[in-house]
Amino acid sequence: MKAEWQEFASGQKLADALADTVAERLEGAIAARGTAVIAVSGGSTPPPFFKALSRRKLNWARVTVTLADERFVPSQSGRSNARLVTQNLLQNDAARAGFIGLYHNREDVEAAAEMADRAVGALPLPLDVAVLGMGTDGHTASFFPDAENLDELLDPAGDRHVLPVHAPSAVEPRLTLSMPLICNARLVALHIEGADKRKVLEAALAQDEGPMPPIRTVLENAVSPAHIYWAPKKDAKP
Numbered sequence: 001m002k003a004e005w006q007e008f009a010s011g012q013k014l015a016d017a018l019a020d021t022v023a024e025r026l027e028g029a030i031a032a033r034g035t036a037v038i039a040v041s042g043g044s045t046p047p048p049f050f051k052a053l054s055r056r057k058l059n060w061a062r063v064t065v066t067l068a069d070e071r072f073v074p075s076q077s078g079r080s081n082a083r084l085v086t087q088n089l090l091q092n093d094a095a096r097a098g099f100i101g102l103y104h105n106r107e108d109v110e111a112a113a114e115m116a117d118r119a120v121g122a123l124p125l126p127l128d129v130a131v132l133g134m135g136t137d138g139h140t141a142s143f144f145p146d147a148e149n150l151d152e153l154l155d156p157a158g159d160r161h162v163l164p165v166h167a168p169s170a171v172e173p174r175l176t177l178s179m180p181l182i183c184n185a186r187l188v189a190l191h192i193e194g195a196d197k198r199k200v201l202e203a204a205l206a207q208d209e210g211p212m213p214p215i216r217t218v219l220e221n222a223v224s225p226a227h228i229y230w231a232p233k234k235d236a237k238p
């Protein structure tokens with residue numbers, strides 16, 4: 001399995017380089033097809049990248065931003081990825097982009113996922129860019145190793161665009177883009193920082209038996225070799 005590893009001296013240098021690459025891909029998509037679609041992840045790592053990307057000069061009105069995954073919470077919640085993206089990415093030049101969230105105020109996460117499935121399925125697919133994070137348990141998007149429906153989540157041949165997730169380690173129910181949707185993105189970029197996550201990823205890539213960490217399944221099924229962006233944690237001793 002091929003993946004391109006890129007290392008940066010700091011999180012800010014990584015954020016600027018990733019923003020440059022993503023902006024180029026979005027511009028290329030607009031030039032080729034008139035539109036661009038990007039899926040981004042939540043968590044504590046992305047904000048410097050979001051802020052850098054929000055200032056890139058491109059035809060943002062032709063760009064649709066969606067989420068790789070979402071907690072089953074309304075956008076007013078501090079746990080909401082839609083809120084994180086609105087506050088950090090959909091600002092400055094990028095304020096003109098369209099946004100398709102995954103959360104819907106329905107009776108359960110299954111009903112919300114069906115609505116999100118239709119909305120994401122109506123986008124001009126495949127994704128041009130999918131920017132993923134990773135947890136120290138090897139999850140990415142909301143493919144949690146302890147998810148009740150992990151086999152369905154990791155199925156590279158499924159026909160859903162968005163799936164519900166129930167996983168004890170996920171705090172609340174989740175909504176996630178499906179494996180085929182993420183793996184068929186024209187660019188899959190994995191953004192991770194810190195020595196712990198580097199060790200987790202290296203172990204996942206070296207593992208040759210037993211249940212594979214979800215991040216390994218994604219990298220193995222990515223149609224275009226994934227680009228891995230790594231930097232030490234900002235408070236790391238030089």
Ligand SMILES: O=C(O)[C@H](O)[C@@H](O)[C@H](O)[C@H](O)COP(=O)(O)O
Nearest residue numbers: 041042043044045133134135141
């Ligand atoms: O909703 C989420 O939390 C993310 O989409 C999730 O998959 C995230 O990328 C990892 O959990 C890493 O999170 P950190 O960046 O906070 O380590």
